[in-house]
Amino acid sequence: MQQPRAVDFLIQALTHDRLSHAYIVRGTPVGAQPLVQALAVALFCPQGGCQHCSVCEQVVTETNPDLFTLRAAEDSKSGIIRLKQIEALVQKTLLPPVQSRLQVFVIENAEAMNTEASNALLKTLEEPSTQSLFLLVTPHVQRLLPTIRSRAQILPMNTEVQHADQAGFLQWADMAQVRHEEQKQAIISQLLTRNQQDLILQLQLLQRACWQEALVHFRAQPSQRTLVYAQQLLQLFDTAIEQLLAHGNTKLVVDFFCHDFFRLRGVRSR
Ligand SMILES: [Zn+2]
Known part of the structure; x- marks a missing residue:
């Protein structure tokens, strides 16, 4: 009940500068993509998400230097997100954003993180950089470690019902x-x-x-x-x-x- 709505997120981002550092987006990567992109353009675009400028275009084409999307490695048959992938991501959080005031890290199918990867992410979520925002996309929120769930807020988004x-x-x-x-x-x-x-x-x-x-x-x-x-x-x-x-x-x-x-x-x- 206390979870902020996705719109809360927008309000905070746009007006109060009170972003949480981690949100759970409930949905499949494809289903969640419009929301993730809407949030990213709202944060990055100088006009608050005009959909037309080069920054908005960068978001849509996944070429924005402050937007990182982590997916299970292509060579991973199991689809598991491994420790070394999270470690590489954590390294990036130590650097300042390139052109925006914060960096957005999207982890698709976040439930696919194995325990080591989850624990490495947890450390970062416990001591977040003020310039980092994590969006954990998963259709299976309950499969995230409870410790991860407790450090991220769930955005309302339901894509289990496509059919x-x-x-x-x-x-x-x-x-x-x-x-x-x-x-x-x-x-x-x-x-x-x-x-x-x-x-x-x-x-x-x-x-x-x-x-x-x-x-x-x-x-x-x-x-x-x-x-x-x-x-x-x-x-x-x-x-x-x-x-x-x-x-x-x-x-x-x-x-x-x-x-x-x-x-x-x-x-x-x-
Ligand atoms: Zn724009």
Whole structure:
């Protein structure tokens, strides 16, 4: 519950200079890439992420000298991230950034770090350089060492649900179109037909779409208000998902979630 939203991260980066030094981005490397790039351009671009300048281009083409992405070695059949890779990364944290005020280190499939690699990273996370920011990308947060998890904050991002679109799940447009009570009740009824696990998946799917929409709005109109609003919506999803994971009463969770969600969206109740 206390985890900052990805939008918090942006707010902090853009306005308060209060970055944490390590974040966990929940998702596959491909799924997380848009968010990682959005965060990097927000941090590096002199215009706060214009998408057009040479700095933004460097991020997209992975040629920015202050953005490092670590993947499992290509010759590694096991896909394991080894100690020597983390050691090389740690060496880079000792150097100052080349052209930005900080360096961003992305570790893709961070769950693939073996114990030695994890422990080497842990040392760096315990005594972080103020000029380093780590983004640990993993679809399996629970496979990270608890000590690593405790030193990084989780960003809300759910990409486990890439294929749910075909399975008759509610789409974000269905939620976004709701204007009056009858439509709202129809959504509630539809959500209540799902078992607990599908409901979690459904909410993750909607949360991801919600975040993507927020990001589009934010790029078009970068304002704190846009972000705070998005943050409130994303928080509702997180709360509902947490309650479901804790085996909360499905009907209560759905009722509570829909009540707050549609209130925020400005749908009047009878
Ligand atoms: Zn730019």
